[in-house]
Amino acid sequence: MAQHVHGLEDYPRPSVAVDTAVLTVAEGALCVMLLRETGKDPWRLPGTFVHPGERLVDAATRALREKAGVSSIHPRQLHVFDAPDRDDRGWVMSVAHYDVLPAASLASDRVRLVPVAELPPLVYDHAEIVAFAVDAVRGAYRGSPDPSHLLEEPFTMRGLRRLHEAVLGRRLLPDTFRRAMLSGLAATGELFAEGRGRPAELYRRA
Template identity: 60%
Template sequence: MANQYRDASGKRLTDYPRPSVAVDTAVLTVPTGGGLSVLQVCDATDGDWRLPGTFVHEGERLASAALRSLSDKAGVTGLAPTQLHVFDDPARDDRGWVLSVAHLDVVPFAALSSLNPSQARLVSVDTATGMVHGHDDIVAFAVASLRASYAAAPDPRGLLAEPFTMSELRHVHEAVRGERLLPDSFRRAMLPLLVDTGSRAAAGPGKPATRYRRA
């Protein structure tokens, strides 16, 4: 048996106290006609609604744990969450010293349109509060990160299928940012970042609207 590692003080790694490691995922989307929303799951034991998350198993990678929690607890597969931030306040979780590696995924509503309502649901980010284990802080961080990315680029997370009209693009940005945007100002900011597809959308009376794709 190989000699176990010891540091300069003669201690082994197992001699130091260690936190439990969890992954928690904020999955954000914009339902049809709605505002920015987050995926919640119903805890099988306590019956409350929270972010999908789990403790990391021995020998398991963080990405695998995140996907496992989404599949097992939300019934959702095919997502690709990425690491968002590490929440390491020792007092953040009332179960004990739990370090959370938070993940984020931003997906079109169609990817979450068939949720089992007894298992998972979508709620507005404005009302997703009072969650256990510091999940409110994770949602707030995820929303702030997403909104920052939508400040200067046209739908960078692909919530809207291409091609789209300027009006459709503005509505998605309004949903993500949680505020009304001036149509003329928004158009001037976005046009240099879009490509005219040459197609038009007839959405009622008036001149057909130009359809764009991201440059």
Template identity: 55%
Template sequence: MKTSKDVPATSLLDYPRPSVAVDTAVLTVAHGSLQVLLVRRGEEHHHGEWALPGTFLRERERLADAVLRSLREKAGISGRVPRQLHVFDDPERDDRGWVLSVAHVDVVPVVALEDALKSDGIRLASVSGEPQLITELPYGHAEIVAKAVEWIRAVYAESPDPGALLVEPFTLKELRDVHEIVAGASLMRDTFRRFMEPQLTGTGQMSDGTRGRPSRLWRRQQKHYS
């Protein structure tokens, strides 16, 4: 009869191990559409193609630290706190081998991306206006973009501009315009106002009327998505 001493000890090295990557969908609103930030790959594999900023996890590195490193080194973005979105684990998603991607997402005002976008290797792509470019992204990144769009539309349906894309203060019309761009659809004015207004704080001021008649100005009660 075998005892526990007769059973070989199991090591972590006895199990197959995938590589682990992090990829981040940085979303913004620009030129009247919802856009995602892409970087041109400088690596030999898929060299010159556009992709989401990402990297492989280093030994003993935290996921959040790898995300910040990739945004800083690949996209020139710092000072952000992206949130974890989803784990993409299709064994065939990456043509280099077995790679899990822990995808992240962040919503960034376009003004905060101006310096990064000065680089020829960084651009914005409309998630609906450039479908072929998005579809042809390598490493299953199109699926990550789709999941990120699904997420941002869900959070924007619940609260006013949780990604702080608008500069405060703003009018309800400006707020609805941003929400319509994110939603990719028109929103009923009165329904939108009734749902969002209780989540806003009035400033007691009016817009100057340079873009339409003067309107009340508001601030968010909630500063950012949770």
């Protein structure tokens, strides 16, 4: 990479960070993964500064692996938070990212899963980043069945509906939900019985 070519050395540059809101569903609620450096710091999202030659998505992935022990992640860009005084360490822009992962892959003693409806105070503008991420994920779950692959296949219609109810934060009518999702599903023909009642058919994503 050619550094210090004409036009680039004249400007002071900002530090560019990435911060990622990792969302999941745990105990029937949409949760965000938070961590804190020490026991008394406020909660924060995992983030890091971008290294030279690194893509933003790779920086976000690296931060999650190193700081939260999370792998197999594919962060997506949300928004740049650029208030000059947002970070008291200096001029730092944060490119917010988000991703959605199964809660099982977030098991670590370094992190805590917190329902997005009960957020504690977060550093800087991290609460705003969570709000952006929640909007993006809820939008995706309105239109298609489990776009983030939180469920293991195959799954029942009831399981899929419970997941969507957790993500959206509201109850869904079983019949309306079924008809909205069927076009994006493939029936396996297999059945799954759980306790009483008629067994449910098992589906995969189409």
